[in-house]
Amino acid sequence: xxxxxxxxxxxxxxxxxxxxxxxxxxxxxxxxxxxxxxxxxxxxxxxxxxxxxxxxxxxxxxxxxxxxxxxxxxxxxxxxxxxxxxxxxxxxxxxxxxxxxxxxxxxxxxxxxx
Numbered sequence: 053x054x055x056x057x058x059x060x061x062x063x064x065x066x067x068x069x070x071x072x073x074x075x076x077x078x079x080x081x082x083x084x085x086x087x088x089x090x091x092x093x094x095x096x097x098x099x100x101x102x103x104x105x106x107x108x109x110x111x112x113x114x115x116x117x118x119x120x121x122x123x124x125x126x127x128x129x130x131x132x133x134x135x136x137x138x139x140x141x142x143x144x145x146x147x148x149x150x151x152x153x154x155x156x157x158x159x160x161x162x163x164x165x166x
Contacts, residue, residue, distance in 0.1 A: 057150045059157065063136045067154050070129040077122040085109055088116065 087108035095104045111119070133154075142150045 055146065055149065057142070057153055059154055060136070060138055063133065063138050063154065064157060066129055066132045066136070068158050070126065070133055071158060073122055073126045073129060077119070077126060080115075080119060080122065084111055084115055084119070 085108040086105055088111045089108075090110035091105075091108045093105055093107040096102070139147060139150075
């Protein structure tokens with residue numbers, strides 16, 4: 053039978069916010085131009101696959117600040133989750149399994165742990 057873990061509510065909340073911040077950052081980066089600084093477009097057909105990029109107007113100061121804010125929050129949450137006191141209560145051989153289950157706990161539609 054699969055092992056279950058009684059994750060503390062603050063750890064679950066931190067992991068859920070980490071998922072949300074990462075999704076928001078990913079969506080933002082997909083919307084932004086490919087280069088932070090303004091750059092001309094280019095085409096390189098000499099490599100093993102063709103690479104093309106249109107000209108990039110660069111990111112605005114507000115866009116750069118938003119990316120930095122999300123990256124900073126992502127880092128804070130990753131440290132909080134990975135250094136949470138709960139992990140010291142889990143046997144070393146079970147930590148990888150427990151960490152994986154925490155990462156996917158939000159996918160459980162029934163609300164079960166694990």
